[in-house]
């Protein structure tokens with residue numbers, strides 16, 4: 001039987017397409033300035049905007065993804081999507097939602113600027129010989145892109161080449177925002193027009209089809 005790709009959609013969705021995004025300026029790291037971290041996050045968001053537009057333009061069916069806009073704002077409290085930074089052994093990045101399910105009011109992304117071995121929070125002290133390394137600029141951008149996908153409403157994908165593959169597994173693998181990610185998002189954003197629409201819990205396609213999708 002063909003291996004299948006599953007993209008979980010979560011029970012979360014937005015009822016708007018114009019997003020205010022706030023990005024905290026973090027402290028400098030060894031080789032990356034706080035301002036540069038902020039720029040990397042902006043570049044990741046610009047990449048999302050560009051693939052969303054390409055998808056909307058190439059689709060014959062009208063997709064709301066072309067209406068999505070991101071505006072970077074200076075005030076955290078008015079932002080729909082908020083990006084902050086941290087140090088951690090327990091994650092590469094994570095996204096939380098307010099409220100936790102249903103129609104999203106705002107989402108909060110936290111990115112770990114440094115990385116070491118991922119140690120799940122068991123309450124045990126972190127071994128003293130564990131060191132944290134500054135994440136490269138490429139890694140930072142990749143983690144922001146993944147978390148931004150969550151912030152828009154996507155869950156995890158079971159294919160390791162997909163942007164939405166779980167970051168705890170192979171965090172440094174090259175990934176792409178796939179047509180599957182965009183199709184599921186398009187379905188989610190159509191809820192604005194059709195509030196009674198049910199979102200399927202997962203979106204499944206055969207692996208062969210995934211591999212034939214164009215690079216985004």
Ligand SMILES: [Zn+2]
Nearest residue numbers: 150156166167
């Ligand atoms: Zn994730």
